[in-house]
Amino acid sequence: MKLTLKIWRQANASDKGAIKTYELDGVSQDMSFLEMLDLLNEQLLHNDEEPVAFDSDCREGICGTCSLMINGEAHGPEVTTTCQLHMRSFKDGDTITIEPWRASSFPIVRDLIVDRSAFDRIIQNGGYISANTGSAPEANSVPAPRDKAMRAFNTATCIGCGACVAACPNGSASLFLGAKITHLGELPQGQPERYSRVQTMLAQHDAEGFGGCTNIGECASACPKEIPLDVISQLNKDLRNSMILG
């Protein structure tokens, strides 16, 4: 296939940045989207032009590193990560616009790479169960009801990619936050810190400049791990309870 690529180029955080256009030939249907960019980079290198910087690592849809806005959609047209998006989702002759995540809490580092360390800082503020090494009770001494364990698992699948933030018109990280709150809050081990957790994590979320949730739902439709929107209701419920009980 032959493609026209419009790609955001920005040398560093303080550079202004602009879209540049490239023509690319010889793209096969079996390539992943990132392999298509590898091909472009090989071509740029041969023309003595600096390759496009983009993030990826596992290329298996699990590490959450890859992050591209493709034609205005986080991770592109399919419900998956960019590394698992294949060129069979595009047609010969297509023009594809590729930009970095859009959110002021994720500043641009270079080209298509953004800084998502705000997510780490949210986790630092309560996104864990305090369990010191070496003192844990026998694993089966605390049974966890299967349905709750399933829900905990389903929400623990969040890969921290940030697509939810990039898709949200408010730049809110409520889906990411709700996923962690639900994961830990559904388990018996997570109960003692349940209400302090929601308060500290949310405070950090706001301090990082993420926007508030107005129930638009773009986050859940962009999420490659299909984290359900109702984790945000759980977040709000736990927040209300924390004011009463916490």
Place this chain on the structure above:
Amino acid sequence: MAAGTHYLPGLTPTNEAPVQKSDDAAGYYVLGEKLVDPKTPTGPIADRWTTRKFENRLVNPANRRKLDVIIVGTGLAGGAAAATLGEAGYNVKSFCYQDSPRRAHSIAAQGGINASKNYKSDGDSDYRLFYDTVKGGDYRSRESNVYRLAEVSTNIIDQCVAQGVPFAREYGGLLDNRSFGGVQVSRTFYARGQTGQQLLLGAYQAMERQVAAGTVEQFTRHEMLDVIIVDDRARGIVARNMVTGEIETHLADAVVLATGGYGNVFYLSTNAMGSNVMAAWRAHRKGAYMANPCYTQIHPTCIPVTGAHQSKLTLMSESLRNDGRIWVPKNAEDCTKDPRNIPEADRDYFLERIYPAFGNLVPRDIASRAAKYMCDEGRGVGPEVEETQPDGSVKKFRRGVYLDLGAAIERLGKDKIEEKYDNLLDMYERITGENPYEVPMRIYPAVHYVMGGLWVDYELQTSVTGLFCTGEANFSDHGANRLGASALMQGLADGYFVLPNTITDYLADGPFDKIDESHPAVVEALDGVTSRVEKLMSINGERSVESIHKELGQIMWEYCGMDRREEGLKTAIGLIRELKKEFWTNVKVLGSAESLNQDLEKANRVADFIELGELMCIDALNRRESCGGHFRGESQTDEGEAMRHDDEFAYVAAWEFGGEDGAPILHKEDLIYTAIEMKQRSYK
């Protein structure tokens, strides 16, 4: 000598020290002195770890704050260690090359983690887990280390559950187990196809808790490019800030490398794109021995290659082997047919045929080689790919065998299969465009894990004082072949339980003399790294780093892959030496070193892969036996099964760096077993 007899395992040697008679690698290496003291405690095997923990000196809580530990790597091994040492009150500096510690490659592990909990009452015990692991590794691991691994495995599960890791559960709310990767008991704990992710998030969250507590400082997008050694002790690292390009030095009382495996030396592998050998290799060049580098694990169930554009391979968890039947057409003419139209009678379930006792669950090395032979015979399926033969000619092969879930879907229903494997099957469909619920999946072996790594003693200390190494980056626990679900176990055992105990004994001598940035050894290390980077930026040749890496990968896969032979290995060494020259005179890296520069990052990594590749070939050439993931064509039985030579090779090959143009120096550590008797492996 099974568990439960009167015999006290651990007291008397059961084998003699090996004496090597063959010398295939003569001229490529220098023989050094034997390694005699891996610091293993003696006595009954079941008591050794308890004894050592008691003997180890402790550090008073008030003094811990004064001790700095650098941990490079935030996977299961590094993340767990950072969390635990931070919690104990040491000053920890943690490094990773990704943008967040949570993205370390441990996150990709799919299948599960072993522990000898015996929840299924199917006869499991620490001794049996130990026994299976040593046997599965073809008796090339150190028994004391493996016993300790089995012993702490149960604590790992307790720890992870307490942290909120959502393992699979039964209806009663208790933990569920499955059997995995060639083992006959159900001892594997799992979280659907995402066990690695869930375990890593547990360790990451525990570590972030310490970041908030101020005991752990995290440096993301930082790549370690060298280790700093002062007065024969590791005292710090040189790292590049990958955003600004600044080359920084970080000093400490001890350094831990938890930097994962080097499977990317093959270019195509299931490892993450950034996985590298740089930290271990730089340490090797400064005196740390590299052990058994040729031991590569080839995983039987990956999605086959589709074309030259491919940047990496994707694993399909081998838990699928519990439900999937593996076959190829009996007749080569059927290979292009729709598999659904090939009747039962024309299918060759080759693993069930050759290994009736284990069937589709034979260990990975055996399953992988069997698949290769079927394809070599011309009965492979899927697209045809061209391959260059050792004599230079080109032949076409189909590199795939079927993994058929049909019978399991009929027996258990589609829903049950979907629940068990969910994202795996979606992932397969996304990559291949074929629906695995309808058409049998196609799989083929791929490079997946390395059992080789930096040599460490029982304390996990390398041959450089004060430099420790944990997880996949060290060599110690898996021998020549790794059983499924045991790497995650090792990473967490090392990180949560072993290292935090052994490193304290070392730190009890500290704090060591203060050194600062102006110390000559620090300046020298910094200058070395800076000039290497400058050199890479100035070559300005014709070839992309990527194309050189690809070429290296082809050499390694062809000659040092699933079937290695003397002639091929010698050819490979010659080719790699030429490629090294090509790299240092003709590579092209654009942009500047003072900014984020991904080609420069890759160039630094590939330069080390080239040197490692040569050592892997020399190691493979020396070891004229077949064991585990190392199959030497010259050493097989009449039936084509791997043939070990314990009398010659029951040793760990620990290689010392022999200087820029010198030959590597081989130190042997004899493997003497006292708790287990060496047997030929047979799965027939």
